[in-house]
Amino acid sequence: MTVGELQAYGYFILTALLVFLLYGYIFHLYRSQKTGKRDYEKYGRIALDDDITSEPVEPHTKKEKKGEA
Amino acid sequence: MFSWLEKNPFFFAVGVFLVIAFAGLVEILPNFAQASRPVVGTKPYTVLELAGRHVYIKDSCNACHSQLIRPFKAETDRYGSYSLSGEYAYDRPFLWGSKRTGPDLMRVGNYRTTDWHANHMWEPAKTVAGSIMPAYKHMYTNVADIDTAWAEAETVRKVFNVPYNTEIPLQDGTTAVVELKDLAAEKTKALEEAAVIAKDMKRKDIEAIVSEGKIPEIVALIAYLNSLK
Amino acid sequence: MENRLEYDYSVAKLFMWSTLLFGIVGMLIGVTIAFQMAFPSWNNWLGEYLTFSRLRPLHTSGVIFGFTFSGIFATWYYVGQRVLKVSLKESPFMMGLAKFHFWTYAVLMTVAVVTLWMGVSTSKEYAELEWPIDLLIVVMWVSWGLSIFGLIGMRREQSLYISVWYYIASFLGIAMLFVFNNMEVPTYFVSGAGAWYHSVSMYAGTNDALVQWWYGHNAVAFGFTVPIVAMIYYFLPKESGQAVYSYKLSLLSFWGLMFVYLWAGGHHLIYSTVPDWMQTMGSVFSVVLILPSWGSAINMLLTMKGEWQQVAANPLIKFMVLASTFYMFSTLEGPIQAIKSVNALAHFTDWIPGHVHDGTLGWVGFMIIAAMFHMVPRMYGKELYSKKLMESQFWIQTIGVVLYFSSMWIAGITQGMMWRATDEFGSLTYSFIDTVTNLFPYYLIRAIGGTLYLTGFLMAVWNIYKTVTSSKAVAESSMQNTTPMGA
Structure with missing residues (x-):
């Protein structure tokens, strides 16, 4: 196999993977929203309630490092 | 995830x-x-030509002139045969440019002469009526930096194995050698080459500066432009 | 003491002033070189120091690395604190780092201006600076990166707001591109002779061109697109009081943009000597790029849904809505120029600077100006000096941009058609100089358009200056959304 072929296969596989990931992400976003697992739209509030005294939309605590998935 | x-x-x-x-x-x-292999006939630049290339870069000639002939009839009719990748093998950096406010210069050495450049760069609009190119009179007094040009040639020879002092095949089947000696010898050689160009420029002031052992920027630049073929 | 905590804007203020300073300088040089193309005698007023060719790199570096990057940093030190809900005051280290960032930047920009003016250049567009300055840039850039990730580490808000994503991408993208494109060998250290600051590129010819345009195009991506999108995702919702229309769409556009943008660089090299498949790839991906770009732009316009009366009432919203519109326009024009047959005509002509400028003047310029107008009252606790002045500025600049790009369209297409025109025997109809003299009226119109834009910018600077020095004080707490402004 030449470098060129290797490059072509590598390119194809990686692109397919990235496309798959992107569509997976779209699916993930809308499903989480629909099943109520996570409301993405509430993050839009971060820009609006941005005084240092405002209540964070989702407080950052040092202990809770892991996400749900 | x-x-x-x-x-x-x-x-x-x-x-x-x-x-x-x-x-x-x-x-x-x-x-x-793949892309860095030279085509037959492509030679490394001499020290004087490199000094001229530095002048070309210093005054950003590449802001208005391209060095890339695209494979269209209108371009090959105007500027000569279209560019090949290997012709740029010794161009560090490349000087393709991105805008043609003025014409392409890839093969300007084929159709312009030393004295044409000498007149043109002094006052472009007098040589080409309607030209909007600035005059570059300071190049006739500023002195070219041969040391740095030599330093660059020596660097590319050492680091990138650019074939100085090596037989290079030419298109007619013969070979040529571009020599690169030590700094002192190269300075003498550049001065000799500069004297020839100064004579062709038909300007007494330039000849006087060269006879003092200095090379005005314009002389180096013309050496570079004449090498573009 | 928690309730006494405030955001610290000292570094944001410093960067704001450098934005204004470099804006004036960079645009003034731009107007000068625009007039030089119409009146070439202007070139020779100051010997070698006023020629078009010396000034052009100063103009591009001045507006990109001076004006735009100052704007990016200023907004980062403002937006970054606010959306993460953390103050620089909380950490003396972060504060010091931010100050260090500014002063390194100030020093390196000064050196850059002086050396470019003297003609010390590597010739690579938007990467003209020689290696010692490149090293300074790395130091400056790393300190910005530390400041981003440092603030994120201290945050009170768990999720990173979409703007922060874009700032991070901007940091990473430029870092990668810059390092690879500026690989160079200092000649003095190899040969022991010549100027110590001189260097030679690691790449030759076609390779060098590939790396350069991979950089050149994506410096546009991560300097003119990504961070400006970061700004609009914060400032438009905040100023209008409307949350982003679809947060999910903003996330999707982000990944789309990240993936597609980097491939598009090849469109600068169509019909050159780079391999054919790369040219085609550059062309195809440029067209695909419309999707994520329009995703962001449409999201912005829809954010204003049901609130369009604000566009009439609030000049800041006007600036931002027009900026998104120009963004859409520019991201449609670019892909059109990247189609091979169009590119054959457009490449090397004035249509290209025309395209660049409707992106930079219309999108980047307007967004940064709007961001400054939004931040100044909040940073200084004053109301904006004059609404009327902003209204007239808006129209003057808009007319300027329209004159600019319309004249350059005509100039570019005329030029392209004349270069390729042949007579009945197949020989070229025009000599090169015919194509130059023919463009005089368009060059003149362009220069006038540029002057109008500069005039508007000076009005903005005056407005900001008066706001800071002599405007009415307003409590920051009362400035939730619409920026207060005097008549």
Whole structure:
């Protein structure tokens, strides 16, 4: 196999993977929203309630490092 | 998996980096060896030509002139045969330019002469009526930096194996050698070459400066332009 | 003491002033070189120091690395604190780092201006600076990166707001591109002779061109697109009081943009000597790029849904809505120029600077100006000096941009058609100089358009100056959304 072929296969596989990931992400976003697992739209509030005294939309605590998935 | 990425800035950054680096990896890296092979007849620049190339860069000639002839009839009729990748093998940096406010210069050495350049750069509009090119009178007094040009030639010879002092095949089947000696010898050689150009420029002031052992920028620049073929 | 905590804007203020300073300088040089193309005698007023060719790199570096990057840093030190809900005051280290960032930047920009003016250049567009300055840039850039990730580490808000994503991408993208494109060998250290600051590129010819345009195009991506999108995702919702229309769409557009943008660099090299498949790839991906770009732009316009009366009432919203519109326009025009047959005509002509400028003047310029107008009252606790002045500025600049790009369209297409025109025997109809003299009226119109834009910018600077020095004080707490402004 030449470098060129290797490059072509590598390119194809990686692109397919990235496309798959992107569509997976779209699916993930809308499903989480629909099943109520996570409301993405509430993050839009971060820009609006941005005084240092405002209540964070989702407080950052040092202990809770892991996400749900 | 995704919500985890969104919450973890470190892995998020890694993800972004992978996605943006991907194009570079595929597009750029594998073609390096292939594209840098010179075509027959392509020679490295002499020290004087390199000094001229530095003048070309110093005054950003590449802001208005391209050095890339595209494979269209209108371009080959106007500027000569279209560019080949290997012709640029010794161009560090490349000088293709991105705008043609003035004409392409890839093969200007084929159809312009030393005294044409000498008149043109002094007052472009007098040589080409309607030209909007600035006059470059300061090049007739500023002195070219031969030391730095030599330093660059020596560097590319050492680091990138540019074939100085080596027989280079030419298109007619013969060979040629571009010599690169030590700094002192190269300075003498550059001065000799400069004297020939100064004579062709038909300007007494330039000849006077060269006879003092200095090379005005314009002389080096013309040496470079004449080498573009 | 928690309730007494405030955001610290000292570094944001410093960067704001450098934005204004470099804006004036960079645009003034731009107007000068625009007039030089119409009146070439202007070139020779100051010997070698006023020629078009010396000034052109100063103009591009001045507006990109001076004006735009100052704007990016200023907004980062403002937006970054606010959306992460953390103050620089909380950490003396972060504060010091931010100050260090500014002063390294100030020093390196000064050196850059002086050396470019003297003609010390590597010739690579938007990467003209020689290696010692490149090293300074790395130091400056790393300190910005530390400041981003440092603030993120201290945050009170768990999720990173979409703007922060874009700032991070901007940091990473430029870092990668810059390092690879500026690989160079200092000649003095190899040969022991010549100027110590001189270097030679690691790449030759076609390879060098590939790396350069991979950089050149994507410096546009991560300097003119990504961070400006970061700004609009914060400032438009905040100023209008409307949350982003679809947060999910903003996330999707982000990944789309990240993936597609980097491939598009090849469109600068169509019909050159780079391999054919790369040219085609550059062309195809440029067209695909419309999707994520329009994703962001449409999201912005829809954010204003049901609130369009604000566009009439608030000049800041006007600036931002027009900026998104120009963004859409520019990201449609670019892909059109990247189609091979169009590119054959457009490449090397004035249509290209025309395209660049409707992106930079219309999108980047307007967004940064709007961001400054939004931040100044909040940073100084004053109301904006004059609404009327902003209204007239808006129209003057808009007319300027329209004159600029319309004249350059005509100039570019005329030029391209004349270069390729042949007579009945197949010989070229025009000599090169015919194509130059023919463009005089368009060059003049362009220069006038540029002057109008500069005039508007000076009005903005005056407005900001008066706001800071002599405007009415307003409590920051009362400035939730619409920026208060005097008549």
